[in-house]
Amino acid sequence: MSNNATSNNAGQPLGGTAIKPVGWDRTGWEAFRYMLYDPDTGKVLTRTPLSWLKIFVFYCIYYSCLAAFWLACLQVFFLTVPTDHPKWTLEDSIIGVNPGVGMKPPMSDKRIDSSLYEFSLEDSSTTPTNKEGEGEKNIDLKTRMDLFMAKYNNNSGLNDCTDNNDSNKGKCIFDMSTLGECNSENNYGYLPVGADKTIEPCFFLKLNKIYGFNPEPITEADFADYPEMDEKFKGQIKNATEPAVFFNCFGRFPADMEAAKFNFFPEDQAVSLKYFPFKGGNYQSPMVAVKVSAAEGQLVHIECRAYYKGVVHDKKDKMGLIQFEVLIN
Numbered sequence: 001m002s003n004n005a006t007s008n009n010a011g012q013p014l015g016g017t018a019i020k021p022v023g024w025d026r027t028g029w030e031a032f033r034y035m036l037y038d039p040d041t042g043k044v045l046t047r048t049p050l051s052w053l054k055i056f057v058f059y060c061i062y063y064s065c066l067a068a069f070w071l072a073c074l075q076v077f078f079l080t081v082p083t084d085h086p087k088w089t090l091e092d093s094i095i096g097v098n099p100g101v102g103m104k105p106p107m108s109d110k111r112i113d114s115s116l117y118e119f120s121l122e123d124s125s126t127t128p129t130n131k132e133g134e135g136e137k138n139i140d141l142k143t144r145m146d147l148f149m150a151k152y153n154n155n156s157g158l159n160d161c162t163d164n165n166d167s168n169k170g171k172c173i174f175d176m177s178t179l180g181e182c183n184s185e186n187n188y189g190y191l192p193v194g195a196d197k198t199i200e201p202c203f204f205l206k207l208n209k210i211y212g213f214n215p216e217p218i219t220e221a222d223f224a225d226y227p228e229m230d231e232k233f234k235g236q237i238k239n240a241t242e243p244a245v246f247f248n249c250f251g252r253f254p255a256d257m258e259a260a261k262f263n264f265f266p267e268d269q270a271v272s273l274k275y276f277p278f279k280g281g282n283y284q285s286p287m288v289a290v291k292v293s294a295a296e297g298q299l300v301h302i303e304c305r306a307y308y309k310g311v312v313h314d315k316k317d318k319m320g321l322i323q324f325e326v327l328i329n
Contacts, residue, residue: 022040023040084280085211085212085279085280086211089210089211089212090210090211090212090213095210096210097210097213097310098311098312098319098320099207099208099209099210099213099306099319099320100207100208100318100319100320100321100322101205101206101207101208101247101304101305101306101318101320101321101322102205102206102207102208102285102322103203103204103205103206103304103322103324104145104148104203104204104206104287105141105142105144105145105148105188105203105204106144106148108133108134108135108136108140108144109134110134110136111136115323115324115325116299116324116325116326116327117141117201117203117324117325117326117327118136118327118328118329119138119141119190119199119201119326119327119328119329120138120329121192121197121198121199121296121328121329122192122197123137123138123139123191123192124138124191124192124197125137125138125139126139126191127139128140128142128143131143132144132147133146133147138190138191138192138199139187139190139191141188141190141201142184142187142188142190142191145184145188145190145204146184149176149184151284152174152176152284154282155173155282156282157171157281157282158171158172158173158282158283158284159171159172159173160172160173161173161274161275162274163242163272163274164242164243164272164273164274166274169273169274169276169277170214170274170275170276170277170278170279171279171281171283172274172275172284173284174275174284174285174286174287178265178266179202179204179265179266179287179289180265180266180289181202181265181291182202182204182265182289182291188201188202189201189202189291190202199328200291200292200293201291201292201326201328202265202289202290202291202292203289203290203292203304203324204287204288204289204290205247205249205287205288205289205290205304205306205322206271206285206286206287206288207245207285207306209278209283209285210278211277211278211279211280212277212278212279213276213277213278214273214276214277215245215273215276215308215309215311216243216273216308216309216310217240217243217244217245217273217308217309218237218246218307218308218309218311219237219309220234220237220238222309223237226307226313228250228305229248229307230250233246233248233269236268236269236270237307239268240268240270241268242272242273243272243273244268244270244271244272244273245270245271245273245276245286245306245307245308246268246269246270246306246307246308247264247269247270247271247288247290247304247305247306247307248269248304248305248307249262249290249292249302249303249304249305250262250302250303251300251301251302251303252301252302252303252323253301255298256300256301256302259294259295259298259300260292260293260294260295260300260302260326261292261293261294262290262291262292262293263290263291263293264288264289264290264291265288265289265290265291266288269288270288271286271287271288272286290304292326294326294327294328295328296328296329297327297328297329298327299325299326299327300325300326300327301323301325302323302324302325302326303321303322303323304321304322304323305320305321306320306321
């Protein structure tokens with residue numbers, strides 16, 4: 001009997017007894033139609049309605065738990081972050097306590113990464129490129145400066161402070177009259193004036209805002225740390241009537257020192273410490289204006305520095321200073 005069974009199996013093709021599922025030979029449109037809905041089993045897209053219900057409930061629970069976990073983590077994070085001030089400030093922050101020097105007018109968006117201010121003695125146009133002053137005309141610089149100065153019209157939450165001992169220290173209205181002739185009425189010096197068409201542009205210097213930064217005034221004992229200070233500037237600091245942050249500008253190279261002259265507004269080259277510290281909210285950054293008289297047709301390299309106790313001047317990281325170029329042609 002064993003020999004007969006072996007003989008019969010030897011004559012049967014391999015896999016000849018496999019059971020093929022119903023519809024295994026469907027092709028083309030018939031196979032696609034049965035994939036969408038199988039009338040024999042009731043499957044829709046290869047799953048029965050009950051299977052679809054189970055997988056739908058599973059993913060609803062899964063993603064609900066995932067969202068709840070994310071919200072819980074976010075809430076824990078918010079519990080560690082103050083709502084009225086930065087969590088890390090001054091020495092504990094990446095910014096530190098050595099702010100850079102900011103300068104206006106701002107560059108156009110097209111030349112946002114440039115530090116070259118170019119003025120044309122032949123450009124007397126009083127019509128800006130557009131209402132934002134996004135162009136390279138002299139009047140465009142004035143337009144952008146006007147837009148920046150408009151922020152100083154908002155005095156909400158600010159006070160008229162008397163001096164550095166004022167109880168409203170850090171929340172003071174900036175006195176625009178200290179900027180002297182560097183104002184919109186004079187076009188900030190950006191347009192040619194007189195028969196000889198001279199241009200003497202004004203630039204506005206300020207400290208970049210750092211929350212809680214409250215500088216101390218530089219003293220005569222600190223002069224040795226800053227050998228670049230000339231005697232005239234040292235005299236300004238010695239004769240100061242109130243604690244202040246001082247600004248000074250000079251030509252970076254010997255040729256620049258000869259080609260450029262500087263007039264400061266206010267004349268003491270200082271901003272009172274009553275404007276510090278910055279504590280958020282509406283704030284008017286105190287400024288010093290410097291009017292530059294540069295030789296025509298010569299590119300002048302200028303460096304402006306801020307001075308207060310402990311300031312570090314770093315040309316590489318632009319800490320405590322700013323560098324720019326002026327070309328009048």
